[in-house]
Amino acid sequence: MATKAASPVIPVxxxxxxxxxxxxxxxxxxxxxxxxxxxxxxxxxxxSIFFFIGGIFAMLIRLELLTPEGDLLSADNYNKxxxxxxxxxxxxxxxxxxPAVLGNFLVPLxxxxxxxxxxxxxxxxxxxxxxxxxxxxxxxxxxGVDTGWTFYSPFSTEYTNTNIVxxxxxxxxxxxxSIFTGLxxxxxxxxxxxxxxxxxxxxxxxxxxxxxxxIMILGTxxxxxxxxxxxxxxxxxxxxxxxxxxxxPLLFQHLFWFYSHPAVYIMILPSMGVISELIACFARKxxxxxxxxxxxxxxxxVFGFLVWxxxxxxxxxxxxxxxxxxxxxxxxxxxxxxxxxxxxxxLYKASITYATPMLYAFGFIGLFTIxxxxxxxxxxxxxxxxxxxxYFVVAHFHYVMVGGVLMGYLGGLxxxxxxxxxxxxxEGWAKLSALFVFVGFNLTFFPQFILGYLGMPRRYWQYxxxxxxxxxxxTAGASILAVGYLLPMIYLLWSLRYGPIADANPWNAAGLExxxxxxxxxxxxxxxxxxxxxxxxxxxxxxxxxEAPVAR
Amino acid sequence: MHDSRAIPxxxxxxxxxxxxxxxxxxxxxxxxxxxxxxxxxxAASLGMWLFLVTEIMFFGGMFCAYxxxxxxxxxxxxxxxxxxxxxxxxxxxAVLIVSSVTVVLAVKAAEVGKRKLLTGYLVVxxxxxxxxxxxxxxxxxxxxxxxxxxxxSFNFTDKFDDNGKQIPVNSKEAELFFSLYFAMTGMHxxxxxxxxxxxxxxxxxxxxxxxxxxxFTPIENAGLYWHLVDIIWIYLFPLLYLISRxx
Numbered sequence: 001m002a003t004k005a006a007s008p009v010i011p012v013x014x015x016x017x018x019x020x021x022x023x024x025x026x027x028x029x030x031x032x033x034x035x036x037x038x039x040x041x042x043x044x045x046x047x048s049i050f051f052f053i054g055g056i057f058a059m060l061i062r063l064e065l066l067t068p069e070g071d072l073l074s075a076d077n078y079n080k081x082x083x084x085x086x087x088x089x090x091x092x093x094x095x096x097x098x099p100a101v102l103g104n105f106l107v108p109l110x111x112x113x114x115x116x117x118x119x120x121x122x123x124x125x126x127x128x129x130x131x132x133x134x135x136x137x138x139x140x141x142x143x144g145v146d147t148g149w150t151f152y153s154p155f156s157t158e159y160t161n162t163n164i165v166x167x168x169x170x171x172x173x174x175x176x177x178s179i180f181t182g183l184x185x186x187x188x189x190x191x192x193x194x195x196x197x198x199x200x201x202x203x204x205x206x207x208x209x210x211x212x213x214x215i216m217i218l219g220t221x222x223x224x225x226x227x228x229x230x231x232x233x234x235x236x237x238x239x240x241x242x243x244x245x246x247x248x249p250l251l252f253q254h255l256f257w258f259y260s261h262p263a264v265y266i267m268i269l270p271s272m273g274v275i276s277e278l279i280a281c282f283a284r285k286x287x288x289x290x291x292x293x294x295x296x297x298x299x300x301x302v303f304g305f306l307v308w309x310x311x312x313x314x315x316x317x318x319x320x321x322x323x324x325x326x327x328x329x330x331x332x333x334x335x336x337x338x339x340x341x342x343x344x345x346x347l348y349k350a351s352i353t354y355a356t357p358m359l360y361a362f363g364f365i366g367l368f369t370i371x372x373x374x375x376x377x378x379x380x381x382x383x384x385x386x387x388x389x390x391y392f393v394v395a396h397f398h399y400v401m402v403g404g405v406l407m408g409y410l411g412g413l414x415x416x417x418x419x420x421x422x423x424x425x426x427e428g429w430a431k432l433s434a435l436f437v438f439v440g441f442n443l444t445f446f447p448q449f450i451l452g453y454l455g456m457p458r459r460y461w462q463y464x465x466x467x468x469x470x471x472x473x474x475t476a477g478a479s480i481l482a483v484g485y486l487l488p489m490i491y492l493l494w495s496l497r498y499g500p501i502a503d504a505n506p507w508n509a510a511g512l513e514x515x516x517x518x519x520x521x522x523x524x525x526x527x528x529x530x531x532x533x534x535x536x537x538x539x540x541x542x543x544x545x546x547e548a549p550v551a552r
Numbered sequence: 553m554h555d556s557r558a559i560p561x562x563x564x565x566x567x568x569x570x571x572x573x574x575x576x577x578x579x580x581x582x583x584x585x586x587x588x589x590x591x592x593x594x595a596a597s598l599g600m601w602l603f604l605v606t607e608i609m610f611f612g613g614m615f616c617a618y619x620x621x622x623x624x625x626x627x628x629x630x631x632x633x634x635x636x637x638x639x640x641x642x643x644x645x646a647v648l649i650v651s652s653v654t655v656v657l658a659v660k661a662a663e664v665g666k667r668k669l670l671t672g673y674l675v676v677x678x679x680x681x682x683x684x685x686x687x688x689x690x691x692x693x694x695x696x697x698x699x700x701x702x703x704x705s706f707n708f709t710d711k712f713d714d715n716g717k718q719i720p721v722n723s724k725e726a727e728l729f730f731s732l733y734f735a736m737t738g739m740h741x742x743x744x745x746x747x748x749x750x751x752x753x754x755x756x757x758x759x760x761x762x763x764x765x766x767x768f769t770p771i772e773n774a775g776l777y778w779h780l781v782d783i784i785w786i787y788l789f790p791l792l793y794l795i796s797r798x799x
Contacts, residue, residue: 114585180722183602191595192585221606225613229735238702238731240617246725255613276701523585529766 017424019519032118033327037524040105042126047101048489050092051134057085062264062444062478065471070461078461079146080162086149087167091174092133095263099181099521100129102412103209105420107185109513109520110203112194112529117187118180125180130172139166148459150260153241153252154201157233165234173221175227178266182216185209189413192513196531200294202279203511203535204287207294208273211301214383215262215269218305226252233258253315265304268368268400269347271298271341271408272339275361278411279343282351286536289342289524296335302363303332313384314420319329322381329379336372340365355507360411362439367403371396374449389459392452395445403441410437410488417492418502425499429491436484508543510536563698571749581767593769598771603779614736616792619675621728628725628794632708632733633796635700637691641793644687645785651680652782655775657743662768667761670771681748688741695730702731726774738787743781750774 004546007081020037023066030038060081064072073081102121108115116122139145147156156164189202189210230252231239239245241252287293307315309325343365352358374396377383387393417425447470452458456467463471505514516525533540586592622629659671699707710728754774757763763771 116585118599119583119585121599149558168573179606183606186602187595187599191591192726217602217606218609221610222613225610228739229613229617230732232735236703238735239728240735244724246628246722246728248624250621251617251620255616290632528587 004159012258017517018521019517020522021519023522027145034123035521036104036108036116036119036122038053039122039126040101043096043104044131045102046133047097049194050088054085054088054093055485057081057088059478059482061085062475064461066475068463068465068468072344073461075461076146082459084140087136087145088222089444090149091171092136094267094401095178096129097231098274098405098412099185099209099212100415102274103185106416107188107206107209107461108192109516109524110206110511111189111192111197112190112512113188114523116184117192118184121180122184125177127329128173128180132170132177134171137165147504150256151230153230153249156229157241158528165231168231172224172227175224179220179438182213182519185213186217191441194529194531199536200291202288204276205273208269208297211297212266212269212273214301215266215304216471219259219262222255226255235348239267250315250317251271253312254309257311260413261308262304265300267405268529269300271405272297274408274412275343275364277345277511278357278361278415280538282355282535283346284354284538285346285350286538287342289346290535291340292335293342296338297334300332303328303335305531307332310379312520313381314388315457333376340369342466356427356434357415359431360407360414363434364404364407364411365405367399367441371399371403374399387452390452391448391456391458394458395448395452398445417463417506418506419513419518422502423495423499424502425495426491431435431485433484435482436487440477440480440484446476446483447473472528508540510541557713563717589766590613592686596769600776603774607780608749611739614732614739618655618732619734621732623627625722625725625728629722630796631721632729634725636696636793637694638793640687640691641789645789646682646683646781647680648785652779655778659771659775662763662771663763663765667758671755671759674751674758678748678751681744684740685744688737700730702727704732716732721771736788740781747778747781750777
């Protein structure tokens with residue numbers, strides 16, 4: 001707001017209009033920016049790089065499992081491959097991806113603020129993320145870690161020869177990055193809303209990110225202290241988790257899952273918020289049961305903290321504790337189902353447009369339902385004991401993490417791409433890649449449910465020959481999935497230069513972010529908006545030719 | 553800031569510094585993305601409280617471990633606890649409580665705009681914090697001398713209570729007590745060091761006149777941090793030094 005204009009009216013027809021992208025050039029203007037939109041783009045680039053690296057490890061795993069023999073990787077290298085895959089995907093991709101990219105970009109825009117409450121802390125959180133990432137890559141290039149992403153004690157504290165401490169420090173720092181993001185979002189939502197933007201007018205994406213942020217600030221410090229304890233045990237031979245010194249390895253699992261189970265909701269909740277936005281826009285309806293969907297996000301955040309021990313049914317916890325945790329795990333199904341039913345109820349008798357973001361939303365609903373229902377199966381103690389540490393579990397969490405989080409992220413990225421860049425993506429290619437992702441995903445992971453049920457354990461580099469057919473199917477699916485992920489990387493970059501120019505609101509969508517220009521000016525709104533309408537007031541928005549902006 | 557909220561409200565006592573349309577008069581501490589100074593203050597304060605929540609969760613992990621192991625290995629924890637120097641612990645508790653008072657006085661001095669008084673209280677707070685650390689250092693030194701530091705040279709033999717009764721102690725379990733003792737007090741001391749650095753910086757800035765009754769949020773927020781670190785010690789002292797004395 002350094003303009004000296006005496007009048008609040010700023011001339012609009014200047015070409016090119018000053019926006020956050022052309023306001024300042026050069027590396028320094030990016031690396032020292034405090035603009036939440038630019039920081040979101042910094043995150044976009046960095047999480048994409050980590051997704052790519054994690055994906056390479058996924059391909060190594062799938063190639064190794066193409067044959068029953070251990071031929072491509074040695075047993076040790078296979079352990080390292082799935083550990084790097086898990087750690088990179090969980091800590092450097094899934095946890096930051098939606099909040100730090102889409103959330104960073106959209107939270108201030110959606111509530112009519114000029115920026116997040118603490119712009120410099122926001123930049124700091126990106127630098128922490130990058131520091132952690134570089135540290136982790138350094139660790140990886142120096143041999144990596146072989147404990148699995150869960151680094152269970154006593155293997156991690158006592159036996160493994162790999163560099164647990166360095167990887168631990170990387171995860172610790174990345175944790176603080178996510179704490180700062182969460183803290184920033186909560187304060188922003190509380191204190192920075194535009195006049196008239198009351199709590200019951202907030203977009204559901206904001207509710208979802210608010211709930212996520214609560215988990216981030218309550219859960220992440222616990223994993224931080226757990227990592228510190230693992231590191232001091234390893235370095236100074238304290239006996240905190242070592243039973244020979246009076247410690248208890250189960251305590252590690254309790255502390256670890258106290259964060260790491262809620263972390264699953266850190267990943268999925270923001271994507272659920274994205275899906276609410278997409279469904280409302282492309283069904284042209286107010287979301288069915290807005291309040292229930294909003295409250296269900298908060299309920300998931302609260303219940304999510306009470307279920308961690310369902311990861312430990314076979315670890316030797318008491319049967320009664322297991323029964324209570326089993327029951328509580330079922331209860332998380334209720335708010336999750338509230339969301340799915342309300343999304344589908346929104347679709348009922350709606351005029352639906354099958355644009356790419358909506359295809360991803362449909363994919364999300366289907367895959368998340370499968371992932372969620374198999375989650376209920378795993379919350380049942382008897383079934384869990386039967387399939388613990390088999391590919392059934394692997395398939396289950398990939399359905400939630402990849403089928404859920406990534407579908408939501410890609411849908412959201414396409415939906416807001418015109419807002420972020422001012423350009424449309426090529427719709428035909430995008431639909432094709434959405435198809436690739438859906439088919440490839442199911443072909444990769446559905447056979448793993450069967451494999452797991454037949455008894456194939458996870459984390460082995462060899463398997464009996466009778467499992468080969470299903471493993472070949474899975475690897476074939478992974479190749480299709482890889483094409484589905486590479487295509488957007490190519491055509492989205494292509495669209496930066498050649499995509500059709502998008503106007504302020506190409507989807508004719510509700511929401512404050514569409515009421516400013518594309519790309520938005522540095523301070524988001526030429527004039528602070530005053531909100532006088534409910535969220536998703538699609539019945540008040542006049543129809544417009546929706547196909548227009550997508551024309552090539 | 554062409555915002556209806558920029559109209560001076562009851563909270564904006566400093567009406568001259570409320571943003572006007574052309575920013576001729578501008579509070580230098582007001583960042584561009586806030587509508588007014590009150591909003592900025594509220595945001596910073598909420599942010600600090602949330603940060604304190606994360607600190608509680610951070611220490612919570614260790615308190616949880618302490619609770620579980622104290623129940624599991626009660627004798628060793630009682631014996632270990634009796635080896636701690638209760639006098640030094642008590643002195644440190646007193647020092648910290650006094651430092652919390654000086655923090656409160658510093659905030660009050662900032663509120664009424666007494667620059668020299670504010671600087672004085674901040675400096676006294678830093679000195680008290682350093683006193684705490686020095687006393688803690690002597691305690692750690694004693695632990696090294698008595699071989700009570702976990703590791704290869706750890707040595708802990710059976711102890712006798714006040715009535716001359718022998719308490720059988722598993723040395724490994726006692727080592728666990730001292731592991732937790734060092735982890736918890738060490739992490740607390742790290743927070744004290746950060747706090748001293750923070751208050752030292754604030755003292756310099758206060759001396760240079762950065763704070764006025766219209767803007768002293770950093771003093772308030774740093775004060776909240778100091779109080780929390782203080783309260784954590786208020787829990788550590790009885791848990792580690794006191795409650796196992798008369799078992």
